[in-house]
Amino acid sequence: MTNLKYKCIKCGVCCFEIPGAYQKRIPLYPEEVEKLIEIAKERGTKFQVIEDLVFPDILNKNILVITYKIKLDNENKCCPFYETDKGCTIQDIKPLACKAYPLSLKQEDAFHFQISIDPLCNYVLENYEILKDIDLNKIKIIFQEEYKNAEQHLNKNKKLILKIKQLEYLKKIKIIREITIEKFNEYLINWTRVELKV
Ligand code: SF4
Ligand code: SF4
Known part of the structure; x- marks a missing residue:
């Protein structure tokens, strides 16, 4: 049995792009994006997001957007809310994924996620x-606070997936289970976006 208790060493690595093939992913729910857009506007900060978890609805020709991710395209390749001397400048209202980190949701398949430890965190590496x-x-014991947030994150994800399944059951949408990259890209270019919220 270990007595380990997680304590962030405030290295800031998790707020930066990871060089190489690994795509840094800070998933944000649409309502979190709205909140961050407001803060960015007030501060005059450039803030952009790209779509993250999406499902093509072939019945209505819509792309259902579940989460976005922060675009890390500034000079330092870091989150626009990160400052070198202060760290995260939106601590109290940072996204659920950041509150849960270094715990994250590992995608098992299109509809299933599980709480896991992100090996890229420096505390985890140590x-x-x-x-x-x-x-x-x-x-749960080592990452007490983070686990609560990760659970909240996972539950929200589950509710959104359940919502998709209910809409499918009611025949209001139809999600394609198997799709080629070419077709998927074609839909992404041409179809309307619909954000899902719970
Ligand atoms: S919101 Fe804060 S914790 Fe999350 S990536 Fe940005 S600076 Fe880091
Ligand atoms: S990488 Fe880990 S230790 Fe470093 S700031 Fe992020 S959560 Fe804290």
Whole structure:
């Protein structure tokens, strides 16, 4: 049994783009995006998002948007709310995914997610030998606050997926289960966006 207790070492790595093939992903729900757009406007900060988790609805020719992600395209390739001397400047209202970090939602398949530890966090790297095979019960103890937020994040995700399934059941939408990249890209270019919220 380990006595490990998570404490962020405030290195800031999680607010930056990771060089190489790994695509940094800070998922944001549409209502979080709205809030961040307002703050960015007040501060005169350039803030842009790109779509993250989306489902093509073939019945209505819509792209259902579940989450977005922050575009890290400034000079430093970091979140626009990160400042070198202060760190995150929106601590109290930062997105759920940031509040849960270094716990994140690992996508198992199109409709299923699971709470997992992100190995790119420096605290996790420092304690990798202890954390690499740890079970969920121990994760809850080591990452107490973060686990609560990760659970909230996961529950929100589940509710959104459930909403999609209910709409499908009611035949109001039809989600394609198998699709080629070419077709998917064609739909992304031509179809209307509809944000899903719960
Ligand atoms: S919102 Fe804050 S914690 Fe989240 S990526 Fe941006 S600066 Fe980092
Ligand atoms: S990478 Fe980990 S230790 Fe570093 S700031 Fe982010 S959460 Fe904290």
